[in-house]
Amino acid sequence: MTFKLDQNAKMKRVGSLATKSGIIATPFFMPDATRGFVKSLDREDLLAVGVSPMVVNTYHLYLQPGTELVKKAGGIHQFMNWHSPLLSDSGGYQVFSLIHKNPKMGKITDEAVFFKSPLDGSTHIISPEKSIQIQFDLGVDMMVVLDDVPPNSYTKEKIQDAVERTVLWAARCKIEYEKQLKKRKISKENRPLIFGVIQGGSYADLRRYCAEKLVEIGFDGYGFGARHIDANGNFMENIVQETAKLIPEDALRFALGVGTPEDIVKFVQCGWDMFDCVIPTREGRHGRLFIRSKNKPYETININNGKFREDFGSIDPNCDCQLCKNYTRAYLRHLFVMKDPLAMRLSAMHNLKFYMDLMRELQKNI
């Protein structure tokens, strides 16, 4: 098995994951390089803050620049010049985002997802099989099955439908996965890892049913799908914890789209291993900075606030990133006010560094 837990670790989920592009210590966080890049950041920037594995998106890369082009480039690693592990998300979340929010953008049937490209209105079909094929074409180290992601606000019946469809699609993805391994003559050592995704919203019985069905099919890892926060904004600790217990010990537990630093800590405490989220980069680009704090685990500041206009202090005195080493709060605010891309770049780097440091702490201490 590619995932090894460190038996001596205080926290039993500390371990290491071997992929064809290298070994990753768990638990770990992956920035979202959805379209093949982390917005506003260069690879040197990512390396400087200690980023290693990242997430790209099947749906986005399929639309732009297109699977064929990535193949011609020699695969997604080559295209991006990023040789650490890459995980591709299946496009399931885009189904949620595009169609559940705006039914005019397409429809979801048991057969496949039919959708209109937001770019030019052209119609496209992504089936479970096609999603897997694209992910093989990209040449990623880890792939995710196509799943149906309903909002937690849906009725139990609708969420159950989504669970059934997710299970059905997962089975088809697994078959296609095996088929592609043979067709492409990929060795056991070089095979990409494949993840199922557990849906079921806030219903423990649906999560259990979904997890059991997926484990039956058999995957390298299992994702926690949809929001982990209930209608009232509360962290669904019970569901998160119980769902983790349904996943075999030696399989990876991937909390998709999680989250804030405190959410990640909670997930790790509940036994989850891997995370990806747009928060550090997006909020950085929007001027929200994560700051190490003495009294609290951390705090955030909005550097755009007027109170920082004449604040010549360091952004985060306990950080040694490029931003904090070189510039003051007043200067960063000025960069934001002037709308210079440097503001976004430095802030996204800082926040990513915060996340990478957090994961290192989690790997050591718990």
Next chain:
RNA sequence: GGGUCGGUGGCGGAGUGGUCAAUCGCAGCUGACUGUAAAUCAGCCGAUUUCGGUCUACGGGGGUUCGAAUCCCUCCCGGCCCA
């Protein structure tokens, strides 16, 4: 000196008798952001307020009118044209 056009909230700029505390843009202030349709989006932005209102307002002053940012007179200021 004569003629002419114009003076609206921090700025730009609508509005030309009531539905105007005044469209809109910028600037300013505050939020939000969780498998990225997000360099995005939302709210506030005259003063007070028990958030229903109340008050002071469209260069100054005076008028007409039930009612004026809008019409008239006058003064002040600015642009342009003619002397």
